[in-house]
Amino acid sequence: MNADQIARWRVGDSLAPLLRLAATTYPGQELTSEDYLDWQYRRNPDGPVLLHLGQSDQRVAAQYLVIPHTYWINGAPVKGSLSINTLTDPMHRGEGWFVRLAEATYLACQQEGLTFTIGFPNRQSHSGFVGRLEFRSLGNLEFLAMPLRWSGIARRLVSRTRKRKGSDLPIALPSPCLYRSKEYCIEEWEPGALSETFFRHFHESKLATTHRTSAYLMWRYQQCPTRHYRFLRITDPGRTRMLGFVVIRALELSGLRSGVLVDFGCLPDTMSALAELFRFAIGRFQASGLETVVAAAVPASEEADQLIAEGFYRVPVRFLPQPLNMILRTHTPQSSSGIPTDLRSWFLTFGDYDVL
Numbered sequence: 001m002n003a004d005q006i007a008r009w010r011v012g013d014s015l016a017p018l019l020r021l022a023a024t025t026y027p028g029q030e031l032t033s034e035d036y037l038d039w040q041y042r043r044n045p046d047g048p049v050l051l052h053l054g055q056s057d058q059r060v061a062a063q064y065l066v067i068p069h070t071y072w073i074n075g076a077p078v079k080g081s082l083s084i085n086t087l088t089d090p091m092h093r094g095e096g097w098f099v100r101l102a103e104a105t106y107l108a109c110q111q112e113g114l115t116f117t118i119g120f121p122n123r124q125s126h127s128g129f130v131g132r133l134e135f136r137s138l139g140n141l142e143f144l145a146m147p148l149r150w151s152g153i154a155r156r157l158v159s160r161t162r163k164r165k166g167s168d169l170p171i172a173l174p175s176p177c178l179y180r181s182k183e184y185c186i187e188e189w190e191p192g193a194l195s196e197t198f199f200r201h202f203h204e205s206k207l208a209t210t211h212r213t214s215a216y217l218m219w220r221y222q223q224c225p226t227r228h229y230r231f232l233r234i235t236d237p238g239r240t241r242m243l244g245f246v247v248i249r250a251l252e253l254s255g256l257r258s259g260v261l262v263d264f265g266c267l268p269d270t271m272s273a274l275a276e277l278f279r280f281a282i283g284r285f286q287a288s289g290l291e292t293v294v295a296a297a298v299p300a301s302e303e304a305d306q307l308i309a310e311g312f313y314r315v316p317v318r319f320l321p322q323p324l325n326m327i328l329r330t331h332t333p334q335s336s337s338g339i340p341t342d343l344r345s346w347f348l349t350f351g352d353y354d355v356l
Helices: 016-023 034-042 097-111 123-132 150-158 193-204 214-222 271-287 302-309
Strands: 004-009 050-056 059-073 076-088 116-119 136-140 142-147 165-168 177-180 185-188 208-210 230-235 242-253 256-266 292-297 325-330
Touching: 004 059, 004 097, 016 034, 016 050, 016 059, 016 076, 034 059, 050 097, 059 097, 076 097, 097 123, 123 136, 123 325, 142 302, 150 256, 185 271, 193 214, 193 242, 214 230, 230 271, 242 271, 256 271, 256 302, 271 292, 271 302, 292 302
Parallel strands: 076 116, 256 292
Antiparallel strands: 004 050, 050 059, 059 076, 059 208, 116 325, 136 325, 142 292, 165 242, 177 185, 185 230, 230 242, 242 256
C-alpha cells in the first residue's frame, strides 16, 4: 500500500477525519461542527458533496470538494457545482495535494453529470484555481455597505478585538404581519405555493443563477444548524401575488454588529417593491441596534444600483478580508459554449455561496 493515497469520501462515511482536518486550520469555527458538516455535506437536496481526501501515512492531509447545485442557465435547469472548503493540513502544504484532489473531483463531476463548477476563492488560493486548475476569472461582485451608527463603527475600528465572524445577533421583527400599506404587504414567510409561482417567473427573467426551489431555500437557510436567517417577502395588499423577497441575518463581522442582506430578488417589473423591502429590512436592522448593513450584487445590475440609491457604498477590494471574485470551470467541451462567462449575465448574492 502506498504511503500517499487519494480516496473518495462517501455520504455514509464518518465525518470525524474531516472535522480533525478542519481543526488544523479553522479551530472552533463552523467547519469543526459535526452538525454543520452533516447539513452541508449530506443533506443538500441536490445531492451530497463530491469530496476527495488525500491521505499520507494513514493521516488525512488534505481535502477538495464541490457541492452539487442546480442552476438556471439560458432558460433551463443545469446541473453544476460550487467549490467550497478546500483544506490542506499545514504539515502537508507544498506536497501537491490541491491539484491532484481537484482533478479527481472534476473527473467525478463529469461522471455524475455536473457540467461546471463555480467558486469564490480567497486571495491565497485564487492563483492556484486560475493558473493550475483551468478556471476562468469572471470578475468581482460588488461588496456594498451602509453605515448605520458612525459612533459604533469608530469604536469598533480602534478596538484590538476584531473577530472575522462572530455569533448571530437578534433582529427585532414584529409579527404576524410586519408592514401593510395601500401598495404592499411585508411579512415573514416560508417557501410554498405562492413562492413557487414567484420563482418560476424570477428564473425566467435571469440568464444564469442558482435555481431557487423551495427545497433549496429551506435547506440553504432554514435548516442550517449554525446560522439564523429570517425570510421576508413583499406582496400586493391582498397577499395574492409575491413581488420580491429578502433573506436577512445579523452577526458580528470584523467587530461590527452587522445586518446582512444575504439573498434577495424581485420580478422584472417590481424593483420598486424590492426597494421598499430593502428599506424595511434596513429599518429593522437599525431598530436592532446594528452598526452597518452589507450586501453583495453583480456590478451595474439593477439590484446593485438600487442598493446604492438606498445609501450603500462600494467597498474597495483592498479593504475586504476576501474579494468576491467569481471563477468558472467547465468539465466537458459541450458545456463550454452554454455557460455564460460574462459576470453581468449572472444573478448572484451572498446566498449563492456559503460564506454568510
